[in-house]
Amino acid sequence: MERTLAIIKPDAVERNLTGEILRRIEEEGLKIVALKMVRISKREAEGFYDVHRERPFFDSLTDYMSSGPIVVAVLQGEGAIERWRNLMGATDPAKANPDTIRGTFGLSIEKNSVHGSDSPQSAAYEIPYFFSHLELVNP
Numbered sequence: 001m002e003r004t005l006a007i008i009k010p011d012a013v014e015r016n017l018t019g020e021i022l023r024r025i026e027e028e029g030l031k032i033v034a035l036k037m038v039r040i041s042k043r044e045a046e047g048f049y050d051v052h053r054e055r056p057f058f059d060s061l062t063d064y065m066s067s068g069p070i071v072v073a074v075l076q077g078e079g080a081i082e083r084w085r086n087l088m089g090a091t092d093p094a095k096a097n098p099d100t101i102r103g104t105f106g107l108s109i110e111k112n113s114v115h116g117s118d119s120p121q122s123a124a125y126e127i128p129y130f131f132s133h134l135e136l137v138n139p
């Protein structure tokens with residue numbers, strides 16, 4: 001059973017899309033095994049996106065991710081990483097399939113409503129960034 005980190009980003013929480021996005025996750029058959037709302041600092045956002053530190057969008061991205069509350073969740077299921085990425089859609093909402101979350105709700109390549117781990121390696125970094133062992137339940 002694979003696990004992945006999902007984030008509902010500030011643009012989506014602010015527009016009251018949390019319920020709709022969680023509904024799509026459950027409809028896909030993925031199990032939510034951890035869930036909370038947090039507001040992270042600029043420093044915490046920088047640590048989370050450490051792999052992007054040298055990218056031109058890093059400063060703006062980490063400002064944005066610390067600009068308001070986010071909802072973080074751990075999703076579990078067979079092929080959870082790829083299934084959640086497929087549900088999210090392409091990074092740029094303009095290029096994402098209209099059925100996907102980003103295609104439906106994304107505002108821009110930065111404010112694209114959701115995050116998902118892109119590999120088992122990134123999930124292994126990202127899940128413990130937000131959740132302790134005790135916060136992950138057995139479904």
Ligand code: UDP
Pocket residue numbers: 052057061090091109110111112114115116118
């Ligand atoms: N991002 C951005 N400009 C870009 C590429 C990415 O602002 O040109 C932001 C966007 O919010 C994206 C995040 O940085 O979700 C991480 O980028 P990545 O390439 O990892 O995309 P993702 O894995 O989220 O699809």
Ligand code: MG
Pocket residue numbers: 116118
């Ligand atoms: Mg990524």
